[in-house]
Amino acid sequence: MKIKILIQSIFLAGLLVFVLDSCKKPDLQLTDEEENRSFMAVFRIQANTGKSGDPLASQVVNSNDIYLTWNGIEGASGYHIKMKTQAGSWDIPGDILWDTIVGPEVLKITKKDLQYSTMHNFMIQTLSPLGEAYNSRWYGLGDGAHPDDRAEFTTLERTGIPDVVSVAGVTENSMRVYFDLKVYNPAPPALNPSFQHENGQFLMDEILVQPASVNRDLPSQTIKLSQADLTNGYVDVTGLVSNALYVVNGLNNKVVRYWDRLYNTSMVRMRGQVGEPILIPHKVDVANTWAQQNNASRLDTILNNYLFDNTLAEGTIFMLEAGKKYYLGNNVVLAKGLVLKSNTPGTKATLYMGLGYNELNNGSLAFNFQLGRNAQAGEIGSITVGDVIFDDLSVELPLAVNFFNQSLYPGKSINGNYFINQSSASMPFTCSKLEARNCNFQGMVRSWFRTQGSNRQVIENIIVDNCIFHDAGMYDVNGRGYPLITGAAVSEKTNIFNNVVIKNNSFVGVSYDQLIRETANLAWAPSVVWNVTIENNTFLNAFSVSNGRFLIQHQHPPANSKYIVRKNLFISVKAAGDDRAFFQSGMDFRTYRPGVSFDVADNYSTSAKSANNAVTYFSSAEIFVNQPFSHNGRGAGANAGALNKGGLEATKVITGPTPIAPENLMVDPYPKGKKVVANWAPDSHIYNLDGLRYKNTPEVFNHPIYTKGIGDPRWR
Structure with missing residues (x-):
């Protein structure tokens, strides 16, 4: 019996050894190159030393020289260094502006005489005496998500340049x-x-x-x-x-x-002959699952190739198939004027600003148009961009996540996306016209159009006509982000408000910071004058989630600037049981330079209470609870209305002799979801757009809002 048990034990032990051995992971054997690869040299910068203000660190010297120093690697046979500008690519040989090898004793070098006001990127590799296969990996290839693996330095501005x-x-x-x-x-x-x-x-x-x-x-x-x-x-x-x-x-x-x-x-x-409009056929990429699911055709590659195509003149018209869907798979650079439109007037093509989720699956893909572009090697001047026009498009981000609806997208971050953004390193530019007409915009969470950076930006005309903005904003609990049109002038020659016309549009539940904003107080160049027209628009629960959402925030406009604000309709409305408050605000001016003038008149609002008096929409004298147009210190009512064409009384937003409730004017103006105490429903910012049409009643037909043609004409 003992012998039998012993035999069984030996058998079981052997079986256990076999099972355990078979479950072992295979040994990970390093290749000879991997095991004996040289250590990586890194530049002495804050990301690698943790020291800020290190006087011995790699840095810009003498305005446009860059001093580089790095750690020595024992046994190295030398170091390989490359340089490009920020706009260049390490993968394009023509973008590599400096490619040098130094000996093992060299641990510092100064690259002299570089392009001014330009970000330069560097990378370094340790060379091995064993051969190329044993060289270290490159340091300096980091992207935006890996900034510590990136070495970049911006040369200083060259000042005092005569205009010769x-x-x-x-x-x-x-x-x-x-x-x-x-x-x-x-x-x-x-x-x-x-x-x-x-x-x-x-x-x-x-x-x-x-x-x-x-x-x-x-x-x-x-x-x-x-x-x-x-x-x-x-x-x-x-x-x-x-x-x-x-x-x-x-x-x-x-x-x-x-x-x-x-x-x-x-x-x-150079000039060129604009040819016939180019129809971009709707072709769905069979390899892209999201494109297949949405039956969408990729567009960005075609538009970016246009920038480099000398056979196509500036101003080329690109047409999308009406009723079809297109999408961006990357940002599109707008540095050459174009028209992007539906091929059938009145029938929109859909443009998705992105499809699907990123590699980490924690956010939806969202791309944007970029007005202007970064400088490449040798480009230190300004660029001129012709007319950029969008017509008859429905521009959307179908998976946009905002503060209100984020519960519907578990694990996904709030989008910080735009329709048009600008790189902070963009070259100085002048654009003759930026126009959007007959378009719908949905899903731009952070802003519609944003400028930034220290270089001069001039847009001679911005025109937004007959568009609808909805399901936009809600970047945080206060709705913030940037204004619809964001100015951020650093140069006194910057002027994006030269001629801004916003007319015949509807802004429905939009919660951006402001409609338009520029708060810089500069010694504006004599050529800089702002002319703003805001006319026949409907603002329904727009720019009102929290306080300070001024329609116009131009705190220090240049001399002789002019503002026309006429025949706009303002509506605040909510259903019973909705605890949201409205903070509709008017203007924010701080400086009135000589010649600044206003033409503010015939602006109306619906009533302060619901038709049954059960719900209060606003309790102030006007619908604006903060700094109305009529404000005597920060509005068009300054100097007792002396700056306004029609005087002080005309600056006031009125309801008419018999106020009309929003629900009596429109079929269904209510937001779909409610705020209950501090909790917003995920669809609190969603509206039935068809419900904004006017009712067919005598009360509507006889009201000044209708008889005088106030607000967006599409709803009549």
Whole structure:
């Protein structure tokens, strides 16, 4: 018996060993290259040392030199260093501006004479004496999600640049480059010392016309200036390519450092013949699950390729198939004027600003248009963008997550998305027109259009006509984000409010910070004047989730600015049992420079109470609870209305002799969900848009809101 038990025990032990052995994970064997790979060198920066203000760290020196230092690796045979600008790509050979190898004893180097006001990226690799396969991994490849694996430095601004070079007479293949070399007498004290002058004339000996990065493969032209050219004050440049973008510089080659040789830079797009409209056919990517589920065709690649396509002139019309769905799979750069529209007027095409979720599955994919672009190597001037027009589109983000509806998307973060955003490093630009007409916008959580950055931004015309904004905003519990149109001027020459026209639109439940905002108080250039028209719009529970949502927040407008605010309709409405409060606010002006004027009149609101008097919508004299248009210190009512065309009384938002309740004016103006105590229902910001149509009753037909054509005309 004992022998039998012993045999059984041996068998079981063997079986256990076999089972346990078979369950072991296979040994992870490192390859020889992986085991003997050199250690990574890293630059001495705060991300790697934890020290801020380290005087020995890698840094910008002498305005446009960059000092680099890194840790030494024992046994290294040397170090490989590369550089590009922020806008470049490590994967494109033409974007690599510096590629050098130094010996193992070199642990610091200064890269001199770099482009001013430009972010430069660097990466470094340790070289192994065992061969290339044993080199370390590169340091400096980090993206926005991995900032500690990124080495970037922005050179300083080059100040005191005289305005010497200009371009005119641009055709499809030629231009005339002018240069005014006269030095102001005496020379301005702010003049950069790198600009040499003799006998009252700046020194210049060369004109350089180079292709911009978007068409970098085109040839350059170098024109040595003769005495006759200098006397004439111009040279003609021919043999250029239609629709191409060129960088034009005047140089004084007596100056040693290249970037100090240049005078002011001009970027010029050649003329071209606008061809027939291009229909973008609806083709669904069979490899994209989200595109298949939504029957959507990708659009961004086509529009981004247009920027580089010299066969297509600025102003090309791109048409989408009416009733079909398209989507963005990446951001779209708007640095070349275009029209994007439905191919059937009155029938919208749908444009999704993103589809599906990100790789971490914690947020929906959301992309945007980017007005202007970052500088590439050699591009230090400004760019000019033609008309950018969107027409007959329904622009949506179907999976947008906001503060109210986030419970419907467990594990997903709130979107911080826009329709149009701008990079903070965008080059100075002038855009002739930005227009949206006959469009619906839904799902832009943080803002519709935002500018940012220190460089000059000029938009000659912004027109928003016959559009609906709904299911937008709610970035946080206070609804905040940015205004619908956000100004953030740092340059006194910035002017995005030169001519802003917002008319015939409806803003339904939108909770952005303001309608329009610019709070900078600068010594505005004489050319900067703001002209704003807000007319025949309907604002239903818009910009009112919390206090301070001014319709217009222009605290310090330039002299001679003008504001027309006429025939707008304001509505605050909620159902019984809805505890939401309304904080409709008017204007926020702090400075009234000479010539600032207003034409504010015929603005109406619906009644302060429900038709049965059971629900109070507002209790102030006007629908605005804070700084109404009539405010005498921060509104159009300043100086007792002296600045307003119709005087003080005309600035007031009125209900008419017999106020009409919102529910008597419209079929169904109520938000779908309610706020109960502090809890918002997920659909508290959703409205039945068809329910905003006016009722067919004598009360409506006889009310001034109807007879005088107040508000968005689409609802009549």
